[in-house]
Every structure is written in structure tokens, then in C-alpha cells.
Amino acid sequence: MRWIHKVPVRRSVLEALAVGHGPVTHEVLDRFAAARSVDYLRAALVATGALPARDEQLARLERWLVRTIARVSSAEERRILRNYTNWQPLRKLRRLPAGQLVTHGRADTVRIEVRNVARLLEWLRDGGTTLAACTQDQVDAWLTEGPTTRATVRGFLLWTSRRGHSRPLTAPIISTYFAARTISKDQRWALVRRLVHDEQLQVADRAAGLLLLLLLFAQPVGRISRLTTEHIVDCGDTLALKLGRVSVEIPAPLDDLIRQLVNRRAGRAATVPLEEPKWLFHSLYAGQPIDPHTLGRRLKAIGVPPQLARHASLMDISSELPAFVISRLLGFHQSTGDNWTRESQGFGADYAAEVSCR
Structure with missing residues (x-):
């Protein structure tokens, strides 16, 4: 049992488990310092049915919050911050629909805010x-002394104001104007051509990059990492991807890349899960999909900036299709499609109206 997923589990971890009393649980493994060896062991135990599955991103976030809140000097303010995290960000994450796990991005958003x-x-x-x-x-003085991310305290300040923990306080809403954070259309199509023709790149990286860059997909890394065989509709001669309520035909050569991922069922882990994994993008951890953060780093390493590339794709598709169609094809909420339609139109009528009033 010393070798898990082709990576050695540290002897000290296994020795501590061997001399301990009682069953090995998630709580017991949580007592060890964060290490990949512990994560490999945990994933192997979950994959073989020895431990129940749990939302690891949420569990890591909860442990991080305990440590971070403990550093606040005032006992009263520690209590207020703990109550806020439990009743606001954590409550929302714990009430996600059944089967939907906390993504790295969602957890990181909470970390930035609480920090x-x-x-x-x-x-x-x-x-x-x-x-x-x-x-x-x-508050305004503190905001002006640092980066714009400091404005993430807005939710906390509004909450404390409503509950009488502070005077009425607020912070500005962070701008969501994405048009300034994209790559050019020529750059995006140059990346597409490279992913299509460069067979030296890994199949998974080429497929993920094309799902990010092509207009009819424009998927975020977090959703790409959790695609399964159930999203693939094989019609024999053609292959389709069902992201929303309507399936989208996958063009060549992306269809061939996706077929290769569908047929690669074993993944990269040495430990075989009880149930055959359905993920298209496997992790080194048994039975788990690739971590979105890891996939994002891999794409950056081959020259594909995930966020900027996806923004460019969404700007293009929003300028060509109505928001309602975008939401049906890509599985986005209607309001998301509306936001991107406004972004693709630039300043538009709202800006013209503002200028005329000056």
C-alpha cells in the first residue's frame, strides 16, 4: 500500500495510521499537514469504496477559513466574521444542487473576500x-490604498450594516467589463490553428483548448474539467456535445480528439475505482476529474490564456447570436447571455444617453 498512483505515500503518514486507533476517516486524514501524498491516499480510499466521497474543495475551504479567521485579533470581530462566512458564502456553497461540487474558482472567490x-x-x-x-x-481610505480586489469586502460590510454590527458601510461594485480583458480575433484563430495541427501536444490539452476557443462552445475551464461521457452524443457519423438544452455538433478534428478521450476510460491513476469513471479529462487521483486550476496551468503552458481566450470567444458569439440562443446552446443562465450581449455591443445606447445628458 506504500505506492499510491505511482507516487510514494510518505512513510510517516502510513506509520501514524497503522499505530492509530479506530477507522481511517476523512477527519483523521485532515489532521495531517496538506500534502499530495495524503491527497493520493484519500483519493485511492474513496475510489475503492473504503471512504465515502465528499466535496474536497469545500472541505479545504472550511479548514482554510478556520485558520484565517483565527488570526483576527478581536474575539468579537472573529465571531462576527465567522457568522458571516457561515450564513453567507458557505451557506450558498453548501446549498448547491445535488451532484454539483464547489469549483476551485468559487472557493478562491470566498478566500479573496475573507482575506x-x-x-x-x-x-x-x-x-x-x-x-x-x-x-x-x-473604509474609503483603506480601499484607495490597495488593489481593486479590496472592494470584495462589500458583501461583508452590507451584512454588518444590516445587522447592527457596524454603521452603514459599503464598497464599490467591482466592474465586470470584460471587453478590455480579451485577446484579438486574429490571435484566437492562430491558437485554434495551432491546436488543430500540432500533434505534438497532448490530446487532452488540444481538446480543452478548442472547447475554450471555438465559438459554439466557449466553455470555462471549470466546466471543461467536469465534462463526462454523458455530455457526448454519438450519432455514428457525427458527434455532438450537449451543454445546454440543445446539442451542438462537434466539428472535425475536435470530434476525433473527443472520441479519443471517450475511449481512454482508465485515466492516469494506477488505482482502479469501483465504478468506471465517466470523466473526459482525468486526474492523477483515482476516479476524479482533472483539477480546473491544473488544467488552466497546462493551457497557459502551451500559450492559451484560459480567461482571455474564453472572453474573446464569448464576445464574438454574443455579437452574432441572441442571448436566448446562447443560453440554450452553452447551458448559461439567461442573464449571463444578456450580460455578454451588452459587453459585445460596447458602450452602446446607454453610453450615448449618458453623454447627451452631460
Whole structure:
């Protein structure tokens, strides 16, 4: 049992488990310092049925929150921040639809917010004040001294204001104007041509990059990483991908790449799960899909910037198709399609109306 997934599990971990009392549980493994060897062992035990499956991103986030909140100096403000995280971001993540796991991006969004809240509370303390006595002028001063991500404290401040933990406080809404964060159309098509023709690249990387770059897909890395064989509709001569309510035919040569991923059922892990995994993009961990963060790094390594490339694809498709059609094809919410349609139109009538009023 010393070798899991072709990577050695540290002897100290196995020795500690061997001399311990009681069954090996997720809680027991959580006591060890974060290490890939522990993650490999956990995945192997889950894949073989020795441990129940759980949402690992959510579990890691919960452990991180405990450590981060503990660093806040004031006991009262620690209590307020703990209540906020339990009733706001964590509550939303724990109430996701059945079968939907917390993504790396969602967990990271919570980390950024809570980290900035903790920094604000410490900044106030260093200035000789508290959250209860904080004024809007002090919040504005703190916001202007740092990066725009500090505005993520907005949700926390609105929550404390409503519940009487602070005076009425707020922060600006972070802009979602994506048009300034894209690559050019020529650059995007150059990347498409490379992924189509460069057979030296791995099949999984080529397929993921094309799903990101092609107009009729434009999928985020988080959704690409969790695609399964159930999303693939094989009609014999043609192959289709069902992302929303309508299947989209997969053009050549992407259809051949997807077929190769469908036929590669074993994945890369040495441990064989009890049930055959349905993932198209496998992880080194038994029975698990590739981590979105890992897939994003792999795409960047071959010259495909995931977020910028996807923005460019969505800008193009939003300029050609109505928002309703986009939501049906790509599986987005209607409001997401509306937002991208507005982005693709630039400033448009709203800006013209504002200028005429000046």
C-alpha cells in the first residue's frame, strides 16, 4: 500500500495510521499537514469504496477559513466574521444542487473576500479603531490604498450594516467589463490553428483548448474539467456535445480528439475505482476529474490564456447570436447571455444617453 498512483505515500503518514486507533476517516486524514501524498491516499480510499466521497474543495475551504479567521485579533470581530462566512458564502456553497461540487474558482472567490475582510479588520485595529466605530471615510481610505480586489469586502460590510454590527458601510461594485480583458480575433484563430495541427501536444490539452476557443462552445475551464461521457452524443457519423438544452455538433478534428478521450476510460491513476469513471479529462487521483486550476496551468503552458481566450470567444458569439440562443446552446443562465450581449455591443445606447445628458 506504500505506492499510491505511482507516487510514494510518505512513510510517516502510513506509520501514524497503522499505530492509530479506530477507522481511517476523512477527519483523521485532515489532521495531517496538506500534502499530495495524503491527497493520493484519500483519493485511492474513496475510489475503492473504503471512504465515502465528499466535496474536497469545500472541505479545504472550511479548514482554510478556520485558520484565517483565527488570526483576527478581536474575539468579537472573529465571531462576527465567522457568522458571516457561515450564513453567507458557505451557506450558498453548501446549498448547491445535488451532484454539483464547489469549483476551485468559487472557493478562491470566498478566500479573496475573507482575506480582504481580515486585512480591513487588522488595519482598523492598527489605527486604533474597531469595526463598530468604523466610518465610511475610513473604509474609503483603506480601499484607495490597495488593489481593486479590496472592494470584495462589500458583501461583508452590507451584512454588518444590516445587522447592527457596524454603521452603514459599503464598497464599490467591482466592474465586470470584460471587453478590455480579451485577446484579438486574429490571435484566437492562430491558437485554434495551432491546436488543430500540432500533434505534438497532448490530446487532452488540444481538446480543452478548442472547447475554450471555438465559438459554439466557449466553455470555462471549470466546466471543461467536469465534462463526462454523458455530455457526448454519438450519432455514428457525427458527434455532438450537449451543454445546454440543445446539442451542438462537434466539428472535425475536435470530434476525433473527443472520441479519443471517450475511449481512454482508465485515466492516469494506477488505482482502479469501483465504478468506471465517466470523466473526459482525468486526474492523477483515482476516479476524479482533472483539477480546473491544473488544467488552466497546462493551457497557459502551451500559450492559451484560459480567461482571455474564453472572453474573446464569448464576445464574438454574443455579437452574432441572441442571448436566448446562447443560453440554450452553452447551458448559461439567461442573464449571463444578456450580460455578454451588452459587453459585445460596447458602450452602446446607454453610453450615448449618458453623454447627451452631460
